[in-house]
Amino acid sequence: MKRLHIIQVISNFPNAHKLPPTNQGGTEKVVYELTENLVKRGHHVTLFASSGSRTSAKFVPFPKGLRGKGIARYVLTKMPRHVDVIHDHTFNSALGQLKLKTPTICTLHMPVKRYVKHPVYVSKRARTVMGKNRGHYVYNGLNPSEYQFSSKKQGYLLFMGRILREKGVLQAIEIAERTKKKLIIAGPIKNKAWFDRELAPRIRKNPHIHFVGPVGGINKQKLLKYAKCVLFPSLWEEPFGLVMIEAMACGTPVIALNRGAVTEVLAGFPHMICRSIPEMIAKVKQGSFPDPYSLRRYVSRRFTTSKMTGRYLAIYQKVIKNG
Structure with a gap:
């Protein structure tokens, strides 16, 4: 597999936590583990997350108080030029709701019904209830x-x-x-x-x-x-x-x-x-x-981080190929 340049975005205002989270923040933990595993596998990853986060990826901190469309605008202005795929973890799918040329997948960590082109749910049940069986599902993992x-x-x-x-x-x-x-x-x-x-x-x-x-x-x-x-x-x-x-x-x-x-x-x-x-x-x-x-x-x-990362990489390849 060729090395991909992947953008990971997480900013769940007003309750965003630093990565890795210390005593709460299940979504933040999953995004942190996924990012670290992608870097270990040799991919180029840029992470947009709360200020003070730690990561092996290239890190771009969000300014405090950024929300809604401001999140998407900020990412687009700070994003590297050559990106293969954007992975949007924001609860409002800030980037996934835009019609970007760069393939964008959205993990819907919360049970929301929202139309995006490439939705990923964290269980089959969530995909059935929230997505009417449309899109993908990837179980959360840990080490x-x-x-x-x-x-x-x-x-x-x-x-x-x-x-x-x-x-x-x-x-x-x-x-x-x-x-x-x-x-x-x-x-x-x-x-x-x-x-x-x-x-x-x-x-x-x-x-x-x-x-x-x-x-x-x-x-x-x-x-x-x-x-x-x-x-x-x-x-x-x-x-x-x-x-x-x-x-x-x-x-x-x-x-x-x-x-x-x-x-x-x-x-x-x-x-x-x-x-x-x-x-x-x-x-x-x-x-x-x-x-x-x-x-x-x-x-x-x-339910390992490795299995989760492998599943996401397969989805990245699919959306890059099919648009």
């Missing part, structure tokens, strides 16, 4: 070697993700209450009024429930690798669910509600997929979980 593994577990349940109603935090608390298990909740509060009104009183009332806020690095790895299981009671059309593969890479099982891409991510462990919260409660009580080694092997075979 298993960067995740600490433990076959020995402690007795706590773990919820890790943005603290929002639709992520199922209240359902995670219900599961912990009904099973009388310790629960650790980790993640950034995205709706403080809702947190203070509905979540905080439940947490204060139960000494076995602990909220630790957003976590990253070693603290995140420790929580994941020692958890008895990760609860994923998501109530919305989650396009992928990165924490599921992060947990399994650490050898930790995931019990999930059948929403969004759960059946694809947990395809190798269908008995961990539940149709209701009572079924999730029953699974926790039974405690019959997959072997930690089989969980890590599963992720290493199906």
